Amino acid sequence: MxxxxxxxxxxxxxxxxxxxxxxxxxxxxxxxxxxxxxxxxxxxxxxxxxxxxxxxxxxxxxxxxxxxxxxxxxxxxxxxxxxxxxxxxxxxxxxxxxxxxxxxxxxxxxxxxxYKGLIELARRSGEISMIKAQEVHENDDFSYELGLNPTIHHVPAKGNRGAIIAYYAFYKTKSGDFDFEVAYKDEIEAHAKKHSMAYSKGWTSPWSTNFDQMAKKTLVKRVLKYAPMATERALQIESDxxxxxxxxxxxxxxxxxxxxxxxxxxxxxxxxxxxxxxxxxxxxxx
Structure with missing residues (x-):
């Protein structure tokens, strides 16, 4: 015992x-x-x-x-x-x-x-030489083509550029490859209403107070999904x-x-x- x-x-x-x-x-x-x-x-x-x-x-x-x-x-x-x-x-x-x-x-x-964090992560990959997001105004000279030879052309208007009608983001790699994403304002509006409950209900949110920054972030996220970055960088973007x-x-x-x-x-x-x-x-x- x-x-x-x-x-x-x-x-x-x-x-x-x-x-x-x-x-x-x-x-x-x-x-x-x-x-x-x-x-x-x-x-x-x-x-x-x-x-x-x-x-x-x-x-x-x-x-x-x-x-x-x-x-x-x-x-x-x-x-x-x-x-x-x-x-x-x-x-x-x-x-x-x-x-x-x-x-x-x-x-x-x-x-x-x-938005700026996404750009920082892309630059750290060591493969991206340039990445930017821009607004397109109604008086700007803007056009783009898709297909086998995609191109994008944007010359901001001098003086009164008018209202914003679209947004785009692009990257260029050190080897010379590039890609871009374009979305017109109504497309971004639809995205905001779908993904932000506050915005869809008319409540105060960054989509209502800082729409342009949120639009640029959306386009940067889209274009980076096609960038030749390491897998871990892609996972980091998805952790958003x-x-x-x-x-x-x-x-x-x-x-x-x-x-x-x-x-x-x-x-x-x-x-x-x-x-x-x-x-x-x-x-x-x-």
Whole structure:
């Protein structure tokens, strides 16, 4: 009997020791940032200092209190995603955004690559020599042809260029290859209504406050899908508009966030949490 009790006691002691080595989870998002700053630092590329990146994330929390109401797992997942891409979130650079979003009753953080972030990722591939997006006005000299010998011609009008009628994005590789995407304004309008609930309902969103930038981003995303970039860059573009829930018990998540399950939601588009202008309520992804 004594031997049995001693054996059970030894087993219980070993289990208690194992539990005690687990990292205690903080109670606030700022606490999570501090706790996992080592993992975040290891995910960052050399050109971005961990102290600067941490300050940027802290500033984002201060600037948008709604981020503090989100689940810590989704916030750290978005931060890790931004870190691994080497893009600074929620800064005037416009590279990437941490967006508070009400997803089926739960406030979570949606990570989104910005217009300038897409261009930065393309340039880093080492294959792209030029990439741009432009607006076309009604008085501009603009034409394009598709087929075996695609061409695009655009000479902006001098003086009054008139209203914007179209947008296009193009890239050129170091070897001389190129491609472009063109969309007229009504096509972009249809895209915005289909993918942004806020815009389709007439609520305030970046599609309503910064339509031209969002249109350019849409065209850049389209054209980059055909660019001869590495597979990882294509995956990074596809990681746009996703929620990744960071699980600290999964060691693989520390080194490769592509292994973390994500949940794609409708385009919230960054500016602030989309709200109903009548009631002030946060728009929910039902």
């Amino acid at each position: 004594t031997n049995t009790v001693n054996q059970n006691g030894a087993i219980a002691k070993a289990r208690n020791s194992q539990v005690s080595t687990k990292r205690e989870q903080p109670t606030s998002i700022k606490g999570w940032l501090k706790t996992y700053q080592g993992e975040i630092a290891r995910a960052l590329p050399a050109q971005i200092g961990p102290e600067r990146f941490n300050r940027i994330c802290m500033t984002a929390l201060t600037a948008n209190p709604k981020l503090g109401e989100c689940t810590p797992a989704s916030f750290i997942g978005a931060v890790m995603n931004s870190a691994q891409l080497g893009l600074e979130p929620n800064t005037p650079l416009g590279q990437a955004y941490l967006i508070p979003f009400k997803n089926k009753g739960v406030m979570e953080v949606q990570f989104q690559v910005g 508009t996703t929620i990744k829930r960071f699980d600290p018990t999964e060691s693989d998540a520390m080194s490769d966030l592509s292994l973390v399950a994500d949940s794609t939601v409708i385009e919230a588009e960054y500016e602030e949490t989309p709200t109903d202008p009548t009631t002030g309520e946060v728009i929910e992804n039902a």
